[in-house]
Amino acid sequence: MNEQQTMLADMASALFADLSHGATLAADWGRIEDMGFTGLLLAEESGGFGGGWADAAILFRLAGYHALSLPLVEAVVAARLANDAGFAQHGFGTIAEKAEGQFEQGRFTGVVRGAAWGRNAAFVAAPAPGGGAMLLSVGDAKVEERENPAGEPRDILHFSGAPAATLTVDLFALGAAARSMQAAGALDAALALAVGYVNDRKQFGKPLGKLQAVQQALAVFACEAAAANIAATAVAQALDRGDFDYEVAAAKIRTNIAAGIGTAVAHQAHGAIGFTHEYGLHPLTRRLWSWRSEFGSEQHWSMILGHHVTTADADHYWADMTRRSDATTPSSPGCAGPGEQA
Amino acid sequence: MPFGHAGSPANRDGLVQTFTFKPFDMPANAAALREQVRAFIRDNMTDGDIARRANCWQVNDPDFSRALGKAGLIGLSLPRQYGGHDRSALERYIVLEELLSVGAPVGAHWIADRQTAPLLLRYGTEEQRRRWIPGIAAGEVYGCIGLSEPNAGSDLASVRSSARRDGDGWVLNGQKIWTTNAHIAHIMIGLFRSEEGSERNARLSQFLIPLDTPGITIRPIINLTGEHDFNEVFFDDVKLPADALIGEEGQGWAQATAELSLERSGPERYLSSMVLVTELVRHAAKSGDPAAIALAGRFTSEAWTLRQMSLAVAGRMAMGEDPALEATIVKDLGNSFEQAVPQLVQQVIELDLSSDDPLALLAAQLLQVSPSFSLRGGTREILRGIVARGLGLR
Structure with missing residues (x-):
């Protein structure tokens, strides 16, 4: 990490640790916005951090680490897409996993699924039916509230002839990358919790962590x-x-x-306590x-x-695999904190 | 803090980060260097027995090694004054991964290039360096490692073979076993107990042993496929000069374990089955079988991840660090991948293992030899014990 990334990580982990117990959108979203995190991927002249994906990876990883129950990751990606498309909206945006329907003459009729916190977002970016991505105002939608097994809102949005902006980016891929970083x-x-637990918990007269199995x-x-x-x-x-599809x-x-292997080991190591609502393992494993x-x-x-x-x-x-890492990397645009000179 | 690294913000906040990755740039000449190796392979690799491309760093072909040496592709990061090429560790890495990815028969010189020469450079006398390293870089001098004994396998600190002072020199007695390539090697770096009655890993010393010294007997151990890779080596009053001692007397354990990151994180720890992956890709493309295509995708994901990990460790070592824990993780995950490849190919593809189909020949070879992957260079259980200690368990 460079110095600016270290600063980003410090600010983010302090805030997310503070928010890790039941943060709510109504009470806590303002603190996220105050930090300017949602503008992480926006250029400085657009009021953002001027950060790149290496910076986003740090932020998204920490959001996953603290099981942050706010749509920060989605808002960061959506803000970048809206900026690229010139789609101006007040309030935060989110991303959705799928869309089914017709997109004709700049208008979308159909269903957008898996919109994270869709009920609260001002706008949503979704994969467009014919490829690329589209941006829609949530105010144009009828919202059907759903959630994933972790309790994170994943709403269904019904649109009828809603105006949409488009761009060519592969949003499904960006979403997959973001989820990888959070995971x-x-x-x-979850590993840190499991290690801590087996070092504390004694059975057979010694900590579980002393057992080779x-x-x-x-x-x-x-x-x-x-x-x-x-x-x-x-x-x-x-x-x-x-160039990132691969x-x-x-x-x-x-x-x-x-995620499949890690969640299984984490629960096995914790025994019954990890299965309780009170203990902090499930916010991680249910998200995973x-x-x-x-x-x-x-x-x-x-x-x-x-x-x-x-x-x-x-x-x-083999040549294809090596060519991808040999490609010269442009130096990271880096990022600075809000109000900081880059 | 387990896995934490001093000074990182993650550490200060009590966060665990399992793998520290520092961005590094591949050498600017990477593509040109790869092309040089690929051209060499086109000119020097014959279309012989395809099964010999599996696990190729344990396949010996002295003619190939000599040609590779002549082309300047061995001893890359060794100093020019000893016949090396003064290139960076990452340039060496590129050459190795290119050779391994196509299954080049690099077994004869592999250990000498990877371990013997660096050890001599670090601890050897000037005379020893001049005597041995140029031959290693030329692909003409081969090495072996004398660690395991009949009663010292994973429990290496139990070695009993002895080195006794005799005037100015030393006398070795005892037995090594599972010594890969002792039958073609010119020299062994061996771990011996240099003080009678010392215990465990104390007072062990490393010795440089020319294998034509009187008193040494080498006997083959034939492996389950009928091939001759490893040996028993007997030492019967083997007289060596004083400078046969490598490094410091009694520091053999520390010297041997200091090399482990280099030994455990190299591309050979995940590429032993790569030729089968490539053959599966060929099969999937030709057949269009969705199950084969999906398997090709999964293998690519795992190989890509392992390559990133192995390169990250190489990059940190090139900066003078010793990421021992990360190296251990690379070997454990890499070995599991190498072993899963033939198993999953067999699970997904209808193979006729008696046919001469390249996919079947490679799968059959790897099914048989891959159990050794998680035994050699530290067993899976030993490695996971090391990782557990790194986590703060034990």
Whole structure:
């Protein structure tokens, strides 16, 4: 991390730790906005941090680590898309996973699904039926409230002839990358909880952490969390380069695998206490189970990545992988805190 | 703080971060260097037995090693004055991953290039460096590592083979086992107990042992596929000069374990089955079978992640750090991937294992040899114990 990223991480982790117990949109969203986090991916001349995806990865990972129950990740992505599309709205935006319907002459009629905190958002970005993304005002929608197993709002929005702005970005891929970054943080947090628990909890006259069977299971978990974290970091690099379909697929597959293994080990290590509502494991594991399905399963992305690598000659398979990391990385645009000189 | 790193904000806030990644740039000449290796491979790799491309860093072909040495592709990061090429650690990494990805037979010189030469550079005398390193860089001198003994496997601190002072020199007695390539190697770096009655990892010393020294007997151990990789090596009053001692007397354990990050995080820890992945991609493209296409995608995700991890460790080592824990994680995950590849190919594709279909030949070879991947260089259980200690358990 560079100095500005260190500062971003410090500010974010202090705030998210403070908000980690039942933050609500009504009571706490103002604190997020005061920090200017939603403008992370906006240029400084547009009033933002001027940050890149490497910075977003830090913020999103920490949001996952603290199981932040506010739509910050979605608002950051939506703000960037709205800015790129020149779609001016008051209030925060969100992103949605899917849309079904017709988009004709700048108007959308149909259903947008999986809109995070759609009921509260001013606008929503969703994958457009014919490719690319569209931006819609939530005020034009009839909102059907839903939530994922973690209790995060995932609303269905019904539109009829609503005006929409469009842009060419692959929003589903951006969503997948964002969920990978959040999952990487949540996995590290669940690992920290499990390690702390087995070091405290005594059975057979000694801490559980002294038992080899427990140690080996947590080592497996640590390896999976490490894989998820490196995937989340590397996908941010690809997003900053601008050629990222391969890496997003690879990262979402890998973090999904890690989420499956990590949640199982975390609960096994905790025993019954981890299964209670009072204890802080479920806000992490229920999010991990939810995010594993959101923006594409292992199978979905495996097919996409599989098609990517099988359309080229197999003899270029390795060369394709190495070319992607050899590509010169533009230096990160970096970020500065609000009111700071970059 | 487990996995925390001093000074990082994550650490100050009590956050756990399992893997510290520091961005680094691949060398500017990466593409050109890859092209150089690929051209060498086109000119020097014959279309022989495809099964020999699996687990290729344990496949010996001295002719190939000599040609590679002549092309300047061994000893890349060794100093020029000893026949090396003064290139960076990341440039060396690029050459290695290119060779491994196509299954080049690099087994003969692998250990000498990876471990023997760096050890001599660090601890050897000037005379030893001049005597051995140029031959290693030329792909002509091969090495082996004498660690395991009949009663010292994962419990390496139980080694009993002894080194006794004899005038100015040393006399070695005892037995090593599972010594890969002792039968083709010119020199061994061996771990011996240099003080009688010392216990566990105290008072062990490393020795440089020319294998043509009188008193050494090498016997083959044939593996389950009928091949000869490893050996038993017997030492019967083997007389060595004083400078056979490498580094400091009694510091053998510390010296041997200091090399582990290099040994555990290299590209060979996840690429042993890569030729089968490539063959699966070929099969998936040709057949259009959705299950094969999905499997190709999954393998790509895992290989891509492991490559990022392995490169991140290489990048940190190039900056002079020793990310031992991350290196251990790379080996454990890498070995699991290498072993899963033949299992999953067999699960998803209808294979006729008696046919000469390249996919079947590679899968059959890897099904048989892959159990060794999580044994060699530290077993899975030992590695996970190390990770657990890093987590603050134990």
